[in-house]
Amino acid sequence: MKIFHLVGNAFAAVLDAAAGGLVMVLMLTFTQQPVTVTAAIMGAVFALLPDFDVLWMLLRKGGVYGNHHGWITHRPTIMIPLATVTGWLLGDMHWA
Numbered sequence: 001m002k003i004f005h006l007v008g009n010a011f012a013a014v015l016d017a018a019a020g021g022l023v024m025v026l027m028l029t030f031t032q033q034p035v036t037v038t039a040a041i042m043g044a045v046f047a048l049l050p051d052f053d054v055l056w057m058l059l060r061k062g063g064v065y066g067n068h069h070g071w072i073t074h075r076p077t078i079m080i081p082l083a084t085v086t087g088w089l090l091g092d093m094h095w096a
Contacts, residue, residue, distance in 0.1 A: 017045075019047060021041070021043045021044040025040055046087065049082075049083060050073045050079055053074075
């Protein structure tokens with residue numbers, strides 16, 4: 001049964017990344033900015049930012065324990081400003 005849980009989480013992560021890349025491409029198209037592969041990848045990475053706590057748990061504790069959706073990384077009031085500032089620092093104004 002653990003393999004089904006793992007595969008389900010992997011599908012959810014792929015869907016999150018794909019949605020992030022798609023939203024980035026749509027936003028760049030709408031604002032008439034150049035659409036690049038780098039931009040789509042950055043959109044996917046930003047979409048996965050809230051789930052980096054899973055990586056932290058795997059590296060520090062050796063497994064995912066409990067519901068990681070309760071962590072601070074899943075709070076929009078924290079992650080939206082963090083993603084905006086990070087995008088602005090790494091990219092340009094259109095990233096923010």
